[in-house]
Amino acid sequence: MRNQLSLQIGLLFFVVIVTVELILFSILYTNLVNDRVDEVMGDLLARGNTHRDVLQENYTSTTLDHVAIMESESDFIAVITDQEGSVITSSNAIAPEINTVIDHTDEENIPDEGIILESDWADEKYVATDSPIIMDGTHIGHVFMFADSNDIKEIISNLGRQFLFIGLVTVILTIITVMVLSRVITQPLVRMKEATEALNGGTHEVALSTDRKDELGELATAITRLSQDLKRVKNERNEFLASISHELRTPLTYLKGYADIIGRQNVAEEDRARYIRIIQEETAHLSGLVQGLFELAKIDQNEFAIEKEKIVFYDLIQKVVERIYPAVEEGEIEFSYNCPDDVVIAVDPERIQQVLLNILDNAIKYTPRGNPVHLEVFQDDSEVLIVISDSGEGIAEEDLKYIFERLYRAEKSRSRSKGGSGLGLTIAKEIVALHNGSMEVESNIGEGTRFKITLPKEDAHEEGAVD
Ligand SMILES: Nc1ncnc2c1ncn2[C@@H]1O[C@H](COP(=O)(O)OP(=O)(O)OP(=O)(O)O)[C@@H](O)[C@H]1O
Numbered sequence: 001m002r003n004q005l006s007l008q009i010g011l012l013f014f015v016v017i018v019t020v021e022l023i024l025f026s027i028l029y030t031n032l033v034n035d036r037v038d039e040v041m042g043d044l045l046a047r048g049n050t051h052r053d054v055l056q057e058n059y060t061s062t063t064l065d066h067v068a069i070m071e072s073e074s075d076f077i078a079v080i081t082d083q084e085g086s087v088i089t090s091s092n093a094i095a096p097e098i099n100t101v102i103d104h105t106d107e108e109n110i111p112d113e114g115i116i117l118e119s120d121w122a123d124e125k126y127v128a129t130d131s132p133i134i135m136d137g138t139h140i141g142h143v144f145m146f147a148d149s150n151d152i153k154e155i156i157s158n159l160g161r162q163f164l165f166i167g168l169v170t171v172i173l174t175i176i177t178v179m180v181l182s183r184v185i186t187q188p189l190v191r192m193k194e195a196t197e198a199l200n201g202g203t204h205e206v207a208l209s210t211d212r213k214d215e216l217g218e219l220a221t222a223i224t225r226l227s228q229d230l231k232r233v234k235n236e237r238n239e240f241l242a243s244i245s246h247e248l249r250t251p252l253t254y255l256k257g258y259a260d261i262i263g264r265q266n267v268a269e270e271d272r273a274r275y276i277r278i279i280q281e282e283t284a285h286l287s288g289l290v291q292g293l294f295e296l297a298k299i300d301q302n303e304f305a306i307e308k309e310k311i312v313f314y315d316l317i318q319k320v321v322e323r324i325y326p327a328v329e330e331g332e333i334e335f336s337y338n339c340p341d342d343v344v345i346a347v348d349p350e351r352i353q354q355v356l357l358n359i360l361d362n363a364i365k366y367t368p369r370g371n372p373v374h375l376e377v378f379q380d381d382s383e384v385l386i387v388i389s390d391s392g393e394g395i396a397e398e399d400l401k402y403i404f405e406r407l408y409r410a411e412k413s414r415s416r417s418k419g420g421s422g423l424g425l426t427i428a429k430e431i432v433a434l435h436n437g438s439m440e441v442e443s444n445i446g447e448g449t450r451f452k453i454t455l456p457k458e459d460a461h462e463e464g465a466v467d
């Protein structure tokens, strides 16, 4: 069934082209046959008229005989009659069919220029013309000319043979053209089908020729791009799964280890309390990680609901500040913020708080004691800009492009002291994107990091829930 499409296209082409050819050929054939017959009949009449002219010049028995003798050598038969139709002389023996024609001719009503009496070459044995001999205005006799219909049939069948030959050649050429054409059209499609089957079967990347500038070329490019995307997605998934297993294994090892120790008889009370605290911390870390993964999964499946409402942005900032205050105190950070109180914007307040908390949490985590962290809100007619800058250790150039990726953490030791899972910024960026906003970061090692979040005031597309 591989070439079913090319077969279908080929058959369709073939039927259409052959039908058109058949119609054109039959029209041409009929016209040619009619022309040839007209030509033969015209010649026959002209020949009879010539004899008649000679006889009109010189109507003697010698001339009559002369005409008869002349035609006896030709393919034609000349019969000369008097005005009543009685035969005076003829070039050949008169067949009964010839007599029938002469008998049925109304000699009185033949026009001076002659007439074609019988042109039915298909059914009659002879075709015939009549040229009246006129002397002083009256018909004194007739020159009948006959030609054997078989001669015309011969000409026609010759023509037919030529047509058959040309027709056959045309059909063969048509078949070749159709085969080549349908292959040219379907070959790329068949190759694309094979490529998609290969993708289905697990091949990661397929290479299709994308040289064509038409729709087929575009399709091939699209499939190639799709296969590259598929490969990337598969790789990402594998890497992601590997990172998750790694992220889960570490806390689980801690949990198991400390739980085992607590289970022993001879553990001092203060050690037991310390181990329980570690277990609590690890459990919190684990559930944070699972929560983050769960949120990301929802974002991936477009099930992450954003419920926007118009709020005074200052109120939201207040809440965020309240919530990070314990961390600010604990880290002895010089925290300051500035937000105009007339900023009104439609956002999902919970989600935007989550974004700001995450970035502030990072800023506080990575800023040494006594150093400043600052939050500033700006607005213009269409946008609100939130800038969070810290004076911490900064992010290296090579890490900067990855920090929004899942589970990415810049500090290679993945130290537990900072305790992150590497999902915070990924989720934050997704949430901002769901608000049709954007998020940028700039950082200098040793100087600090600056996150800029832009949120549109009015959603250009729609207001309300986005899911
Ligand atoms: N203000 C900052 N200064 C220095 N490094 C930062 C800063 N913000 C983020 N990073 C780096 O980017 C990484 C990713 O940040 P992200 O918030 O996504 O994860 P996390 O804070 O490690 O974990 P989570 O937020 O999920 O608890 C961090 O691990 C850290 O290495």
Ligand SMILES: [Mg+2]
Residues within 6 Å of the ligand: 358, 359, 361, 362, 420, 424, 425
């Ligand atoms: Mg974080």
